[in-house]
Amino acid sequence: MKIFINPSGFIEVHFFGEQDPATITRGIKTIESYAKKLQSQNKPILILEDVSKINYIDFLSPKMAGPRKEITQAFAEIKFDRFAMCAPLYLQVILTTIALVVGKRNQIKAFDSRIDAINWLLSK
Amino acid sequence: MNSLEVLFRNKKLVEVPDGKIVVYEGHEVNKIYRVNSGYIKVYTVTGAGTQRILFMYKSGDVFPLTTFLSGQSVTRFFYESLTPTTLQSITPRQLENKLRNNLQLGEEIIRYTSYLDRQFLDRINNIVSNKDPRAKINAALFFLCNRISSRSNMIHINFPVNAKFIASMCGVSSKEASKQIKLLKSEGIITLNDGVIIDKKALKTFPLSTNRT
Numbered sequence: 001m002k003i004f005i006n007p008s009g010f011i012e013v014h015f016f017g018e019q020d021p022a023t024i025t026r027g028i029k030t031i032e033s034y035a036k037k038l039q040s041q042n043k044p045i046l047i048l049e050d051v052s053k054i055n056y057i058d059f060l061s062p063k064m065a066g067p068r069k070e071i072t073q074a075f076a077e078i079k080f081d082r083f084a085m086c087a088p089l090y091l092q093v094i095l096t097t098i099a100l101v102v103g104k105r106n107q108i109k110a111f112d113s114r115i116d117a118i119n120w121l122l123s124k
Numbered sequence: 125m126n127s128l129e130v131l132f133r134n135k136k137l138v139e140v141p142d143g144k145i146v147v148y149e150g151h152e153v154n155k156i157y158r159v160n161s162g163y164i165k166v167y168t169v170t171g172a173g174t175q176r177i178l179f180m181y182k183s184g185d186v187f188p189l190t191t192f193l194s195g196q197s198v199t200r201f202f203y204e205s206l207t208p209t210t211l212q213s214i215t216p217r218q219l220e221n222k223l224r225n226n227l228q229l230g231e232e233i234i235r236y237t238s239y240l241d242r243q244f245l246d247r248i249n250n251i252v253s254n255k256d257p258r259a260k261i262n263a264a265l266f267f268l269c270n271r272i273s274s275r276s277n278m279i280h281i282n283f284p285v286n287a288k289f290i291a292s293m294c295g296v297s298s299k300e301a302s303k304q305i306k307l308l309k310s311e312g313i314i315t316l317n318d319g320v321i322i323d324k325k326a327l328k329t330f331p332l333s334t335n336r337t
Contacts, residue, residue: 100223110195
């Protein structure tokens with residue numbers, strides 16, 4: 001996983017290859033700490049997550065029960081302004097479903113392309 | 125079947141005659157439908173202006189759910205009734221309200237869309253990878269059989285599986301489709317009797333070589 005502040009001011013996160021519950025939990029905690037840092041600086045919290053290069057995740061497998069709850073909780077609790085994800089279709093469906101569960105449909109959006117994601121993230 | 129009926133409880137049943145386009149390509153999803161009875165075909169229009177049937181929804185199926193939950197929310201295909209069909213519908217807002225704070229329902233939706241996506245991808249792979257007309261037609265008939273019933277060996281289809289329909293499913297000419305249907309009939313794999321009956325077991329063992337004509 002790579003995380004950094006993009007020159008445009010948003011948190012940019014990339015996940016690669018195989019992911020398991022431990023890497024997902026670690027990823028959530030890192031994003032949370034970056035979000036808190038921006039919050040303490042009174043900056044908007046915009047997050048771009050690129051998961052287009054990860055291996056297939058069976059999100060509904062029993063071993064993912066913990067991460068499912070953690071991800072849902074993180075989306076509910078992190079005070080981001082917008083969260084964009086570049087992802088394959090099956091992960092777009094999962095993200096949008098979670099966005100509806102936590103009631104943040106307008107703040108969480110999935111995209112095929114990075115440019116479209118950034119365009120939405122930075123739009124007024 | 126799936127457990128998404130709960131989303132459509134007490135929703136009005138609407139009767140749709142066969143051949144009616146329910147959802148148009150390129151439109152924003154403004155309703156999510158559940159098939160109560162009948163069949164809905166999903167197709168795209170090719171550069172030559174002909175239909176290419178990609179998928180089929182049956183009783184219990186919900187559409188266009190994956191599209192609504194994808195980033196774009198804009199339909200990529202046409203959805204048209206293949207038979208007289210009854211549908212129930214909800215608006216995206218109603219779905220959002222049902223899903224709020226309900227992770228269990230969210231997981232059911234993810235499970236269902238993932239089950240449909242696997243079938244859709246298999247179907248697309250079969251269209252793309254099979255070059256031989258007979259292999260294409262066999263794969264299309266298998267798809268139809270499995271969509272209608274995964275358990276039974278004798279599959280009764282109550283809409284016309286004629287050469288035009290098969291050609292639209294497989295991207296072969298109507299002439300080729302007609303030839304292959306004739307062959308399948310002569311082998312007893314397809315029977316015309318108040319609709320079409322396909323012997324799925326026999327279809328499985330039917331040789332795929334086009335030399336056998």
